[in-house]
Amino acid sequence: MAPPAAGRPSASAAPEPPLREAAKRRRAPACAGAGARILSLGVRGAVMVAALVLFLLFAAAAVILMLALLVAARGFRQQGRRRHRASPDSSTPPPPPAVGLPSAKIRLLPSFVPCPCDGGGDGSSSSPRICPVCLDAARAGERWRALPACGHAFHAACVDRWLLLSPGCPVCRATVSVPVS
Ligand SMILES: [Zn+2]
Ligand SMILES: [Zn+2]
Structure with missing residues (x-):
């Protein structure tokens, strides 16, 4: 935050004749400071949004992974049931491989x-x-x-x-x- 600190001494020396230049000097650093602040706010906002997006992406990936695992587990269970049904006599265990x-x-x-x-x-x-x-x-x-x-x-x-x-x-x-x- 160097520009506002440099701008204040020039503001204290404002009563000198070339008012426009002084005003320019006053305004320019102030504008630069405000711009920097807005910029930093924007950067912070962008970073927060990026973090939020990343978090959401991770959460979505985790949810998708969980769903895939659930579907796979169900598939395995159904396969097992089908195999069990396919065996001619459910009371006798299936023959060993x-x-x-x-x-x-x-x-x-x-x-x-x-x-x-x-x-x-x-x-x-x-x-x-x-x-x-x-x-x-x-x-x-x-x-x-x-x-x-x-x-x-x-x-x-x-x-x-x-x-x-x-x-x-x-x-x-x-x-x-x-x-x-
Ligand atoms: Zn023998
Ligand atoms: Zn032998």
């Missing part, structure tokens, strides 16, 4: 019927063959399956059930690869 091997591929895995005289399967008949899934010993006539990836052997029924849920060997987690015949 198939992340294991398809049964058609499991059937292609090599199977064998171990000989009762065959103990560990490697010629040493000291200990009977044990299924790692059910911990039951091999009995005559049972069908077994050996996984081609790692050679681990199980009851066919035990490992088939396992492989429907998980594509890895129950013992060493080796990925079971179906032989292409």
